[in-house]
Amino acid sequence: MSFDTNITLPDPATGRAVYRQHARDWLAANLPEHMLADSLNWRAPTLDESIDWEAAMHKAGLAGMTWPVQYGGHGLTLREHLAVNKEVGALMMPESVSSIGKELAGPIIMAVGTEEQKSTFLPRILAMQDMWCQGFSEPEAGSDLARLRTRAVQEGDSWRINGQKIWTSGAAKAQYCFLLTRTGTVADKHRGMVMFAVPMNTPGIRVAPIRSIDDKESFAEVFFDNVVVPDSARLGAPDEGWSAAIRVLSIERATNRMYRPWRVEAELTFLIRACKSDPALAGLLSGSHARSRIGAAQAEIDGLKGLIESAVDQMVAGAPIGARGSLSKLYWSETHQSLVALALDMLGGVGPKSSPLARRAHDYFNNAYLFARAETIYAGASEVQRDIIAQRILNLPTELQA
Ligand SMILES: Cc1cc2nc3c(=O)[nH]c(=O)nc-3n(C[C@H](O)[C@H](O)[C@H](O)COP(=O)(O)OP(=O)(O)OC[C@H]3O[C@@H](n4cnc5c(N)ncnc54)[C@H](O)[C@@H]3O)c2cc1C
CATH class of the missing domain: 2.40.110.10 (Butyryl-CoA Dehydrogenase, subunit A, domain 2)
Structure with missing residues (x-):
């Protein structure tokens, strides 16, 4: 695979829209079709292919946006990070194989590491030399x-x-x-x-x-x-281990994989396309039950987008991430679980005679459904997020009364 990495990044002073357009254009020109889960030519990328792809994304200005230039980053803000994430989310491309390095280890090294640790580790994470x-x-x-x-x-x-x-x-x-x-x-x-x-x-x-x-x-x-x-x-x-750990966890809840609402929306679009492609499924889209669930899913997605946008505004304004990360974590994981459950319900009748796109969607959502079970557990289980929201955001008493 070869990618166009000989590019001049847009000047951030030209605004987020220009940066977002750059991300959209570069992804459209460079993302191999077989990496798109909603393509009939999809195949799982190998680890080496993922590494090459993510290294190219970094060179194209689509990773390490907020990291200082001296450590291999692009020296931009969370706003450009969000702009890129919207485009990454809109495409059904593979999850990063190095998100723990880029979204958790990197920020924590930047926060508590020595100068030597920063200059040794950080550029290698972005260049995909270390996971x-x-x-x-x-x-x-x-x-x-x-x-x-x-x-x-x-x-x-x-x-x-x-x-x-x-x-x-x-x-x-x-x-x-x-x-x-x-x-x-x-x-x-x-x-x-x-x-x-x-x-x-x-x-x-x-x-x-x-x-x-x-x-x-x-x-x-x-x-x-x-x-x-x-x-x-x-x-x-x-x-300092505990305070560093708490910082990692709040980053994990609030900013890690910020593209999620846009990805869930892409999944919903994929589901609708798959149903339309198959005469036996197309009728479902006219039924009031499926339509009300699809409408509810879109409303959840829009709410989640608003939550992410306002969290970015707050962080750019200098407010700490704090307990509000629990709102995003709880919301995206539960929204995604209900979307993939909806998809499995709608695609339940898919078989060997169904349209190729319906079969592709069936495979994809079967897998997504199984992995989504873990999403309300990792990075802090839903019950724990609800506790944090109750105690630290709403200031409710810690003891329940009978
Ligand atoms: C796919 C996946 C990837 C992961 N990756 C990593 C990783 O890379 N690194 C890493 O360190 N960890 C990782 N984890 C672990 C993850 O952080 C833990 O699973 C999670 O913190 C829950 O801990 P536990 O599994 O011990 O469950 P427990 O803490 O034993 O919880 C069991 C149940 O009890 C509930 N519960 C616990 N405490 C309370 C409470 N106070 N109030 C109400 N209910 C409560 C929980 O919500 C849950 O339903 C991963 C987990 C998964 C599923």
């Missing part, structure tokens, strides 16, 4: 992350790490893990937590992939058995 995984969750510590047990003991200029992580997305392909550990015991709760940037090829690390309901092995258990890293691998101060 990262996030080592937070453990068998006994998910929603209640403060119960994690993985232990880091300082030995002179190095640290010895022992413990286990679970559900670590992309661990099998990652070059680095940003790993949350503790120096003391679980009784210390959020005190004494330390974060590290650990190369995944360090002796003592074992990755055991987990097969999920969609028959993929996208996450893993990761075991740390006497893993020794230098003190220079520490991200932030020795006691």
Whole structure:
């Protein structure tokens, strides 16, 4: 695959609309058709193809928009980030294979890393030379992350790490893990937590992939058995791990994959196109039941777009992300689950004699339905988001009365 990367990026002073048009034009000219899930020529890209594609996107100004130029970024604002995300979302293109590096590890390195860590790690993330995984969750510590047990003991200029992580997305392909550990015991709760940037090829690390309901092995258990890293691998101060972790989680909830409402809208468009392409399904679009659900889905999508736009306005104005990220997380995950459930209901009658596009949509939405089960769990389960909204946004009492 070859892409046009010999381009001059638009001057941001010309406005967001121009930047968005640049993104639209470049994607239209460069995105291979086989990467579009709503194309009959779709096939899953290989990892190498995804890496090449994402490296080209970065060179074309469509990744690292907000990162400083000195670290390989484009030095723009969240507004250009959002403008690009709208175009990325409007196309049924593959999910990034490096979103954890670009959207979580990168911002956290920028926030707490040393100058050397920033200049070493950040350009390599954007150039797709390194992929990262996030080592937070453990068998006994998910929603209640403060119960994690993985232990880091300082030995002179190095640290010895022992413990286990679970559900670590992309661990099998990652070059680095940003790993949350503790120096003391679980009784210390959020005190004494330390974060590290650990190369995944360090002796003592074992990755055991987990097969999920969609028959993929996208996450893993990761075991740390006497893993020794230098003190220079520490991200932030020795006691800064918890505040850094909270920052990662709020970024994850608010800004990670900001294209979601536009992607859910593209999925809805795909569903309607697929139904129209097949005489047996086309009639569904005239039925009041399907029409009211489609209308409700579009209303949810529009609400979600408004939420994202206003969050960007607030962040550009300097307001912290804070608990409001929980609103976006809760809303997009539940909106997406109801959309894919609608799609499966509508495409339930698809069989070998259905139109090719209806069969493609059936395959796509079957898969999306299975993965969407995880969306109300990862990055903080819905129940936990509701708790945060109740307590930190609405200031409701923490105790329920009978
Ligand atoms: C696809 C996928 C990818 C993931 N990728 C990563 C990754 O890359 N790195 C990583 O570190 N982790 C990852 N995770 C883990 C994810 O963050 C956890 O699954 C999540 O935090 C929930 O924790 P848990 O699974 O231990 O469930 P638990 O915390 O045990 O929760 C079980 C149930 O109890 C409910 N519950 C828990 N606490 C409360 C409460 N206070 N009030 C009400 N209900 C509550 C939950 O909502 C849930 O329904 C991933 C998970 C999935 C599904």
